[in-house]
Each structure stands twice: as structure tokens, then as C-alpha cells.
Amino acid sequence: MPATPTHVPEPSRTDPALIRNFCIIAHIDHGKSTLADRMLQLTGVVEQRQMRAQYLDRMDIERERGITIKSQAVRLPWAPTTGDEQGRTHILNMIDTPGHVDFTYEVSRSLAACEGTILLVDAAQGIEAQTLANLYLAMENDLTIVPVLNKIDLPAAQPEKFSEELANLIGCDPSDVLRVSAKTGTGVEALLDRVVREVPAPVGVKDAPARAMIFDSVYDSYRGVVTYVRVVDGQLNRRERIRMMSTGATHELLEIGTNSPEMLAADGLGVGEVGYLITGVKDVRQSKVGDTITQQSKGATEALGGYKDPKPMVFSGLYPLDGSDYPELRDALDKLQLNDAALVYEPETSAALGFGFRVGFLGLLHLDVIRERLEREFGLDLIATAPNVVYRVVMEDGTEHTVTNPSEFPEGKISDVHEPVVRATILAPSEFIGSIMELCQSRRGVMLGMDYLSEDRVEIRYTLPLAEIVFDFFDQLKSKTRGYASLDYEPTGEQDAQLVKVDILLHGDKVDAFSAITHRDQAYAYGVRLVAKLKELIPRQAFEVPVQAAIGSRVIARETIRAIRKDVLAKCYGGDISRKRKLLEKQKEGKKRMKMVGSVEVPQEAFIAVLSSDDSAGGKARK
């Protein structure tokens, strides 16, 4: 056990040559949190007696309760135990990265704040698709990759096999793959030494105007927005006025500091350093991930590259089950937006569902997280319409429409419809190649290529319409591969497609919430399926109700809900009266939960069952 390092350099007075900025790329459950725990322990920033499992995760819960802030970047002093630098205290900044494809942009900014990354893979499971995607992202950012197999203490570990796999992926020798057990601590010191040895020190211009990149921005109900930055050039000092280069907005630096792992104020941050800023802004959209911060006076003129506005990819209508909850839903979305620059929404009215919001998300996980938080933290019961993507519709007269809600799909002469496409990467045991290809073909996929990662594991790449993924693709993939496949995708642009809008008519009235945009070849199947489902879910009414699916004015599927002919209890004598009145009260309650669509009473359950993305989008988030 090494002693706590001595002569620890202080923030703003640290020689960049002694700094190593790195992150950890890992799949969920592959042991990232445990490894981080060991690092906190070995470097002495958390004393033995305060140590508990998953220290950094605990911060997460605290942040939800609004007590302290999650540590996005921990400053760790480390004096290598071996090699040329032995005994010389360095500063390691461990930067947290979001783990999911929906947040690829945020991941890319975290990676941009680093010079190196630890690629952490479970020695019993091998690499997963999302890890692979993030690895490619790291390689594109020219990061030094330190390959590590974790959990080598497990009986099921196959270090030989997976060292080979990692070596093939990053082009190193299998013997370069470190073997650690974060649980027992085996190999973690050697890993820290290796980070010092291999990850390059940051390089920046000390005397230039300050330029710092925001890689995360978190809202805290006590302190306002806490912004995490990596200083590239120059120096930021406390009480200084700063400027956000994308918007030109200026703020005073109320506090600047580092995390170890709690927030610790400092005089400033110099070249290559990583820390946090507090300016008093209340909304993360005023402190955007990827933006460059400089001083207000004599600041930099050129921002760092790579900044993008977050662009929603998937849309869903969110409606309160009880219409009177609409103001609560609005307030809840407002609150969530304080901490989520990517969340966009605008009010929307549906003839069938009443007042709600059309909400844009980065992806399915993002959608699911937001929906769950609205329900769990704000106690709202919601109907979420089936997720859809953004279409660009060009009319014959050259006008163009951006469609985020199927019911807004334009009528009339359409020249082209463009839909977003993604490049999907699927990793799976090779025995499932056939069924995966079958699934992808049925979803209009175009195969890009396939590579063997090892003898029995393949990486399959497809171009797929995003719309085909947002429904139940991931569930289907999991069930066809007995849960072994992992999926990752990234948007790659758009394509022309033969898309049509299918409307559902109840008793001749269009139900906007059920309109969907599908490929021409799938429209008929969609119509037939939905119409059959509705026939089953809508109770018989006082009159016959035709249920139709139509493209424009052409009906493609039809069912009829027969009129109810009997709705009366035969007996009503002395002892039946109380019972009957109570039954009536219950039935009236049930009637309140009906939504009137024209003259047809449709139970909420029918909307939920038809629209529910529980067994589609939800499945993705649960992986």
C-alpha cells in the first residue's frame, strides 16, 4: 500500500507535464464504479475509513436529493511506484463519461477533454457494442488506449480469449492488455502507473487568452448550474468575468475548483487542468456542453472546435392521463429542462388525447429516462404516443415541411420524403448471424459489413432507417439472440423513402393519436394489425362503429365493432337497489376514463395499449 503522495501540486500551479487526463470506457456492469473506488482508495483522496462501495455512484443519489453534486471529474494525486517517474507526484484527472449511445455527443466532449482512456472490459464477457462504439470514438479523437480486462478473479474469466479480441480491435499485442480485479485491487496500481507512463500530458499555450471546454453541466438546486471544464489554453481565475463563446453571454466566476471527490474551491485552473465553475446561472442551456469559455476582457477570439447544438432525433407526444394534470406536466418538464439541455418540447393538442406536449429526445433511452422521471419523481400518469422520427417532406411545388408528428404529415402532392438513417453496429455470437440479418432486412436495413472479433463473435454493421429502430427493434434483436446481442447506432444522415401516412378512422373520424408514418410496403400490415387491435380494445357502443385504416382517402383495412344490443340487468328488486346504484357509480367512474373520439367512447387503456412503447422503447433502456 503506497503512502499518500507528498508535494501534491495545487490547482492553477500545476505543471502540465505532470497532468494526465483520462476517462474509462466500459459497458454497464463491467466494473467501472468498482475500479473508480479502488483508484480513490489507492490515491488516498478517500480515506480508508470513509470508503464504501461505489463512492462516486453514491454522489448520484445525493445529487437527486440536492445535497452535493456528482463528481464529474476527480483529481487524483499519484506517484508511480515503478519506472522513470517513480516517486514523483502526478495529477490524474479521471473524467466520467455517460455510457449510452443517446449521449454520443456528450461522450465525444468528455473524450475531447482527455488524452487517454482506459478500455475496461469484463474478462468473462468480452466487449459490447456500446463500448466498441465509444472505443471507435476515442480512437477518432486520437486518445491513447489502455486496454484492461477486469474481473480476472472470476472463475468464468477467459483472459486469453478476450485479450486477443481487444488486441485485434486496437492493434496491440495481447500481452499489452492489463489484467486487473477491481474488486480485490489486483493490478490497479500497475494500471495507474501505466496511465502516467502512456497517456500523454496535455499541451496548451500558457500565456494565451484562456480557452476552456465545457464537457458537462449539471443543475443543483442549491448552487445553480455547476459547469465542468477542461482548460486548454491560458488560465481561469476566481472572481473573474467569463464569456460563453457560442452565445456571448458573460458571467462572474463565483467559484472555481476541483473535485477530490467533493468540491474544493481553488484560486484558478491552468493549462490542462480539469475542474468546475459556478457562475450563478440557473439553467444548463446557458452553459452548454461543448461550448468554449474565455475571459470577458481580452478573451480568445476563436472557440475550440467540435461544438454542436443538441438535436432531438426521436419525438413522442406526452399527455397526462388526467387532463387536469396538464399544468403539473408543464412544470415538471420545465424543471427537467434545467438539467437537460437536449430536452425540447412544445405544447400540442390532440383531438383524442387532449392537451399535452410534443417532446424531442436524443434517443430512446433519453425518452425512457425522461418518461420514467416524470412518472416517478413528479407522480404523473402519462400516455406517451408511439415514438417517431423527424421527416423532411418536399412537395411537388418545392415547399418543404419538417414533420415531427405523424398527424402533421402534409396532404397533397408530395415529391420526396426523407427519413433519418443510422449506422447500426451489432455484436453477437456468430450462431445468430442468420436471424440478425433476417431482422435487419425486414427493417429495410442495408448491410455494410461484417467482421469476426474472435472465433465465435461477430460485428455486423447495417444502415437502418432510425424509424425502424425506434419501435421494437431492440426487443426483437434480444429475443432472436437469446439476449446475447448488443446494439449501438449513430445517425449518419437521411435517405429518400417510399413513406406514407396511415390514418385510423373511428366511425369516420380520424384519430390523430393513431396516425403513423410507415413504409409503403408495410402500411397494409400496420393498418390491419392496428384495426384488429382496436376492435378488441374498444367496447361495443350503442351503434355500429367501423374501424378503418386509410392512406389518404383509400381505405386499406376495416373492421366493425358491432353495436351493443343488451346492456340491462334483468332483475331489480328491493335488495338489488343499493348494489345497482353502487354499480352505476362505478360505471360512471369508468365512463370518466373514456375519451370521446367523435361520438365513440374509447377507454384510456385502448390508447395505452396501442400507443404504449413499454414493450418497445422501454426494452431498450432496460438492457
Added chain:
Amino acid sequence: MPSALPDGEPVPVDGALPPHALAGAGDRPLGFYLHVPYCATRCGYCDFNTYTANELRGTGGVLASRDNYADTLVAEVRLARKVLGDDPRQVRTVFVGGGTPTLLPAADLVRMLGAVRDEFGLADGAEITTEANPESVDPAYLAELRAGGFNRVSFGMQSARRHVLRVLDRTHTPGRPEACVAEARAAGFEHVNLDLIYGTPGESDDDWRASLDAAIGAGPDHVSAYALIVEEGTRLARRVRRGEVPMTDDDVHADRYLTADEVLAAAGFDWYEVSNWAASDAGRCLHNELYWRGADWWGAGPGAHSHVGGVRWWNVKHPGAYAAALTGGRSPGAGREVLPEEDRRVERVLLELRLREGCPLDLLRPAGLAASRSAVRDGLLEPGPYGAGRAVLTLRGRLLADAVVRDLVD
């Protein structure tokens, strides 16, 4: 298994009513329902509060025995006298139901009626009915009832077809109920009813027509026809669940109802309540009309329900517990509800709408009134009476009465 009682507040030990319940009582008729909670066997479809000898053995001791039953019930009639105090009303109707009242000796039924006469007096022309099982009466029994003051008898015929009766677990042979009508007429009964059930699993359209024809041919002046309801917890429900007998769907019930109304109307029976037809106004069951028109009635016996001036209450269900309460000088009431004004309005709409006279439109609030206009347009309410201020169901409306009520009570 008898069905569950509603939830309510407790009934005071002495059975006392809130004072307002008796306000204006003089303007309302008063009736008595006397429950006889015994059957020889339990029919598979029945969820009424009734018990076979086997079911009672060892659970209620001597108290639950049917030998003492008439005395116990008489004790409740005396309690009623105390609770109603100086209420001057004579009794307009008495209805003995069950169970199988005719499982008791005719003298017991006469004695129970006697208690009502002694305590309250019977109004001129009072309607005195008993239900009767075709298997448990004969001319002598009927004569004894008639002599004891009964003037109306209601037989459980259910069906004219043996295979239908078998599914219902009814033990009488086809033809016996019709013979009972003749015996009752011979004994001097002025009014005779036959109860029919339609929609029994396995019953065909033809079976149903045959049952209607047989009932009409027997010459009653009243026919009740009920759709078979497969109640949860009954043996029939279990058999349907196990797939031993098919479930009849609502459309078949609707067809059978239309057949019933057509055949009965052709034979001179007019509907006066959704499930009841009478050959003349005099043939209507006055007692049942008390239920439907918000009058007062005292229901005596285990599980019996009562209503006086907006207070509804119900007795404990088990004959043993019932007898124990009365023997101990306590009210056998298990629970009650004192109805707020709005509940009373809702009840009036839901009950009166089932009647041929319908319910007055001034019972409806604006939303219900608007709904009633749509109901006329949709052919569920008769336009003629509507113009005269009454909501009266059409034939199709009768089959959808519960749906109409749901809209009209808004």
C-alpha cells in the same frame, strides 16, 4: 354461495330510524317482504340468501332451524312495529319470497302474515303474494294459503324444456308449473305469476318459444322473464369456467328478449317493467311497484333489505345470527345507508326509467336532459311521452336501459 351484502354504516341496536325517515310517511304506501331462507337443494345458478338443511347443519344450531323460523320472523315484525312507532299506515302489500317459502308448512306462512295483520293491519284490497315451488305445493296447500289470506301466487317455472331445467338444477317436471296455475285458480287465487328464465346454456330459440307458449297457455295474469345471469361464486359459474357448459352471449339474450316481448304482447301481456308483463293493470305486481316507485317496505328475515324514507338497511345473512339477534332483543340489521338527496334522485331515475310510465324529465339535470334528447334521436326513448315530459324506453331502449340511465343521471 349467497352474494355479499353492501357496505354501510351500522344499524342501531334497537333498529331505530333517523327521525326524517318517517317524515311524510303517510303519503307513501307501506309493504312487507318476508324472507324464507330455505331450499331443499341449491340450484346451480342461484346466489340468493338461502340455505339447504345440509348447509345449516352444525352452523346455526337450533336457532337456524326452519321449525322455529316463523316465530323468529314474527319477532322481527313486532320489532318493526316498535321502530315505526305510531306510524298509522296499514299494509298495502305483503310478499313472501325465498328461498322456497313453500318448504314451510302453509300454516307457518299464514302465521307470519297474521303477525303483519295484527301489528299493522292490512289495507283494503291488499296484495298478498307468496312465491311457490311447483314441486312443493298441492291443491290442499294452496287452499290453506288462500284461506289464510293470500291472494297472489308466483311459481318458478323457468322453462318448459327438461334439458334446460336440468342445467338450472330445477327438479320439477315439465308441465307441473302449468298444472300449478290451474290448481291455484281452483283454490281461488285471483292473480298468478309464472317466472321464466332465458339464455340458459343449451337453450335454443325454439326452446324459448316453447316455454313462452306453455306459460301463456297455462293462463297466468303475469309473466316475469329474466336473462340468466351467471353470478360469480355459483356452481354454474364454475361449470362455465371449466367449459362444461357454454356461456350465452348478450346478443342471444337480446334476441330472446325481443321474442318474449313479441309473443307476450301478442297474447295480451303488456310490459310494465323491463322484465315484467301483465295481462291487465290489475295483474301488475303492486308489491314490486313499491320497490320501483320509492315507497316504504320492511323486509323481514335473514339478508332481507328494507327501505323507509330514504334509509336503506339490510339484515345479517345467516339464519343463526339472525335468530340470535332477535332472541337477544336486538335488531338483526347488519348495515344501512342514509341516502343523500342526490343518491335518492339517481335511484329514482334508475328505477323509474325501467317502468312503462318512465321517469319524469324534471328529475334530470341539464346534462342528463341533453342526453335524453340524444336518446330520443337514437331511438332509445319514445318521442310521444317525451313530449309530455316523461322519459319512456322504447323496445330497443329497454335492452340498453343501463346505458341510458348512465347518460340520464349526469
